[in-house]
Amino acid sequence: MTDQLKVSLDTREDRTLRGHVHIHNPDTAYFPTEPEFAAQILMDAWPRPRHVLEEHPSAQDPSTADAMIKRLWDAFLGENVRTDADRHVLDPRTLRPREPRITVDDAYKGRLHPFGGTGSDTRSHTVQLAPAPERFAELTREIVLSYRLGAGRNLPNGADPRDLSGEELDELLDGPPETLPSAEFTIEVSDARYLEPLEVPRLISTAFTGGLPFMP
Numbered sequence: 001m002t003d004q005l006k007v008s009l010d011t012r013e014d015r016t017l018r019g020h021v022h023i024h025n026p027d028t029a030y031f032p033t034e035p036e037f038a039a040q041i042l043m044d045a046w047p048r049p050r051h052v053l054e055e056h057p058s059a060q061d062p063s064t065a066d067a068m069i070k071r072l073w074d075a076f077l078g079e080n081v082r083t084d085a086d087r088h089v090l091d092p093r094t095l096r097p098r099e100p101r102i103t104v105d106d107a108y109k110g111r112l113h114p115f116g117g118t119g120s121d122t123r124s125h126t127v128q129l130a131p132a133p134e135r136f137a138e139l140t141r142e143i144v145l146s147y148r149l150g151a152g153r154n155l156p157n158g159a160d161p162r163d164l165s166g167e168e169l170d171e172l173l174d175g176p177p178e179t180l181p182s183a184e185f186t187i188e189v190s191d192a193r194y195l196e197p198l199e200v201p202r203l204i205s206t207a208f209t210g211g212l213p214f215m216p
Helices: 035-045 065-077 133-143 166-172
Strands: 005-013 016-023 080-083 118-120 125-128 144-153 182-189 202-206
Touching: 005 035, 016 035, 035 065, 035 133, 035 144, 035 182, 035 202, 065 133, 133 144
Parallel strands: none
Antiparallel strands: 005 016, 005 202, 016 182, 080 125, 118 125, 144 182
């Protein structure tokens, strides 16, 4: 995915994360206001990316923060269900077929990704499910208590970046992160565990823009 915004993580205190969102791609000349964007910041800033979480032991324990971040990724991109070679669904922790045995086609009828396929990693075979936008919104509400966005900075006369001409915007975006149009944000989460692993301060790039996952 193409990077759309830059996000600086400035300070973290208990359950509160503060930072700035920076416009650097003219195709995304706005500051996301949706609470889902706060969850997406956590996903991109998490020290273990999705492909690591897929196999990481802590992500197999549903009570951990790793598992919650994995659930966000699964809802946004489509969960990879673990199966054996005959497509029987496996318990993700034991990697043994669930009892009574059932194939992924029957267990997740109507939920398989129409363009996804089968895969495998060091643990098992996998079959991809479709994204789940309602589930992503539900998980966001569990994690994000509030997402507050401040006024835009580094904008001529406080203009809305969406109202700028292409030439004006290109000129504003031709500079280091500290000169880019930006807005301060404050995220409050339901549990400090969702912030403790984050590296702060840090600047990241993200392809997320606050939208819900696309249903194919």
